[in-house]
Amino acid sequence: MISLISPSKALRKLAENVRSRRLNAGLTQEGLAERSGVALPTLRKFEQKGVISLESFLRLLLVVGGLEELIEAIKPVKPAFSSIDEVLKEEASPRKRGRHK
Template sequence: MSLISPSKALGKLAENVRSRRLNAGLTQQDLAERSGVALPTLRKFEQKGVISLESFLRLLMVVGGLEEVIEAIRPVKPTFTSIDEVLKQETSTRKRGRHK
């Protein structure tokens, strides 16, 4: 469980993208043009942290960090402590979400 709220996380993401933009010497206009994200969308993101996932990923393609985001949400591989756990994992059926 995380101690950071979604709104604070969005604000932090916006702050980080803005810092990357400034470190790259890009204006908001430059980043908007290079990423294909509309300038008003970029401004709203930097001010309020509101943006679509696709637009966010487009920004990361320009300022860097896309690969890190993909890596950060990669599923964690199980750690085995015995051969029995390995054998049990190999014979399990495919995983599905729970039905409500």
């Protein structure tokens, strides 16, 4: 799958989303930092530049919401085939066409 968003843009978008969730929850930066255990300078840097450790990011999501959705979003996709034999069998199957009336 090809992504049209760069990692730096993704980081900034994540920071914007967490900031929006913080504001919607009526939390100040100080309040979110205190509740999450993330240092205030770390939170400020994240909201400004999108830079943060994964553990701190997850702590923020625990407070503002979204942790469960993140875990769900990155679940592995079940492969269509469980073995190479299934792939080869699929390739060998004749094409099926509709009937002409």
